[in-house]
Amino acid sequence: MGGGPVLVWKGDGAVEERTERKPMRIAVLIKQVPDSDDVRMDPETGTMVREGVGAIVNPLDLNALQAALDLKNDAPGGAEVTVITMGPPKAHEALRECISMGADGGVLLSDRAFAGSDTWATARALAKAVEKTGPYDLVLAGEKATDGETGQVGPEVAVLLDLPFTTYVVRMELADGTATVRRMVEEGVHIQRLPLPCMITVLHALNEPSMPTLAGKKRARRIDIPVLGASDLSMAPEETGLRGSATRVVRISYPTVSRKADMYDEKSLDQGIERLVELLRDQAVI
Ligand SMILES: Cc1cc2nc3c(=O)[nH]c(=O)nc-3n(C[C@H](O)[C@H](O)[C@H](O)COP(=O)(O)OP(=O)(O)OC[C@H]3O[C@@H](n4cnc5c(N)ncnc54)[C@H](O)[C@@H]3O)c2cc1C
Structure with a gap:
C-alpha cells in the first residue's frame, strides 16, 4: 500500500491544508445484485439463482463510490478511482455504470473457478485484486449487499490485506494521512481515527450518489475493462470457488408464516378493542 496523502477533506466540499498534490488512489469494491427482493436459492446446490433477474449495482456501493468521487473532486491532488x-x-455493466458516474477505471474478476465462492473466498479474490492493481491509499465498500447481506466481505478483505478497517461509516474526513470517521452504532455515534491506508465500509447516510453523466456514459462505453481470472491472481484451485469456501449450505428451508387475523369494522369496534385488550393482558403487555 502507498503512503498516506497529506490532505483534509471535509466531505461537504471544503478542503484544508494543501501540502501535497499527489492524487490518492482509491479502490471501491462494488457488487452487482439482483434488481429485486425476489432472490431465489437453488435447493440442489444451495446457491443463488441469478438467471432471469435484472441486475443493479448494490445501492450502498454507490455511496462508497460517491465518497471516492467526492475525494476526487475535493482533494488537493485529486484521486484516481478504480x-x-x-x-x-x-x-x-455494473463497472461501466460506475465509470459513467465518474470512476476512472474498473477491474472485473471473472472465472469459472470463482463459482460457488462464499464470502471468505470472495474476499480472498478481491484482496488479491486490490494487491495486484494497487497500491491504494483507501479501499471502500458498502456495508452489505442486498442479496447475500452478510456484511462480511469488506472486513474480510481488510483482514486479508492487514489493513486497519472500520464499518457503519456515515461521515469521513481525511487529513495528514489519517481518516477520521463517524460510525452509526446502536448506542449512538462512534468517532474513530485510522491511519491510511485503510478500509472503510459505508452506510447510506454518508452521501447522495450522483447520476451518470452523458460524457461519463460515452467514456464508459469506450473504456477497456481488464478481466482477471484465478491464475492472474496467482490463486490455486483450492483457494477459490466452492473448494476454497469453508461454508457449506447444508439445507435451505423457508419459514412458514401462520398469521391469522380477526377483522373488526366500525360496527364491531368496541368488541375489537375488548379483544385487543384481552390479548395484551394475556401476553402480560399491559
Ligand atoms: C457456501 C456458499 C456458496 C455460495 N455460492 C455462490 C455462488 O455459486 N454464486 C454466487 O453468486 N454467490 C454465491 N454465494 C454468495 C457469495 O458468497 C456472496 O455473493 C459474496 O460472498 C458476497 O457476500 P454478501 O453478498 O453477503 O456481501 P456483503 O459482505 O454483504 O457485502 C459487503 C460489501 O462487500 C463488497 N462485495 C461483496 N461481494 C462483492 C463482489 N462479489 N465483488 C465486489 N465487491 C463485493 C461490496 O462493497 C458490498 O457492499 C455463496 C455463499 C456461500 C456461503
Whole structure:
C-alpha cells in the first residue's frame, strides 16, 4: 500500500491544508445484485439463482463510490478511482455504470473457478485484486449487499490485506494521512481515527450518489475493462470457488408464516378493542 496523502477533506466540499498534490488512489469494491427482493436459492446446490433477474449495482456501493468521487473532486491532488467487482461477465455493466458516474477505471474478476465462492473466498479474490492493481491509499465498500447481506466481505478483505478497517461509516474526513470517521452504532455515534491506508465500509447516510453523466456514459462505453481470472491472481484451485469456501449450505428451508387475523369494522369496534385488550393482558403487555 502507498503512503498516506497529506490532505483534509471535509466531505461537504471544503478542503484544508494543501501540502501535497499527489492524487490518492482509491479502490471501491462494488457488487452487482439482483434488481429485486425476489432472490431465489437453488435447493440442489444451495446457491443463488441469478438467471432471469435484472441486475443493479448494490445501492450502498454507490455511496462508497460517491465518497471516492467526492475525494476526487475535493482533494488537493485529486484521486484516481478504480472500481473492482467479482462476478459473471455481465458484471461488466455494473463497472461501466460506475465509470459513467465518474470512476476512472474498473477491474472485473471473472472465472469459472470463482463459482460457488462464499464470502471468505470472495474476499480472498478481491484482496488479491486490490494487491495486484494497487497500491491504494483507501479501499471502500458498502456495508452489505442486498442479496447475500452478510456484511462480511469488506472486513474480510481488510483482514486479508492487514489493513486497519472500520464499518457503519456515515461521515469521513481525511487529513495528514489519517481518516477520521463517524460510525452509526446502536448506542449512538462512534468517532474513530485510522491511519491510511485503510478500509472503510459505508452506510447510506454518508452521501447522495450522483447520476451518470452523458460524457461519463460515452467514456464508459469506450473504456477497456481488464478481466482477471484465478491464475492472474496467482490463486490455486483450492483457494477459490466452492473448494476454497469453508461454508457449506447444508439445507435451505423457508419459514412458514401462520398469521391469522380477526377483522373488526366500525360496527364491531368496541368488541375489537375488548379483544385487543384481552390479548395484551394475556401476553402480560399491559
Ligand atoms: C457456501 C456458499 C456458496 C455460495 N455460492 C455462490 C455462488 O455459486 N454464486 C454466487 O453468486 N454467490 C454465491 N454465494 C454468495 C457469495 O458468497 C456472496 O455473493 C459474496 O460472498 C458476497 O457476500 P454478501 O453478498 O453477503 O456481501 P456483503 O459482505 O454483504 O457485502 C459487503 C460489501 O462487500 C463488497 N462485495 C461483496 N461481494 C462483492 C463482489 N462479489 N465483488 C465486489 N465487491 C463485493 C461490496 O462493497 C458490498 O457492499 C455463496 C455463499 C456461500 C456461503
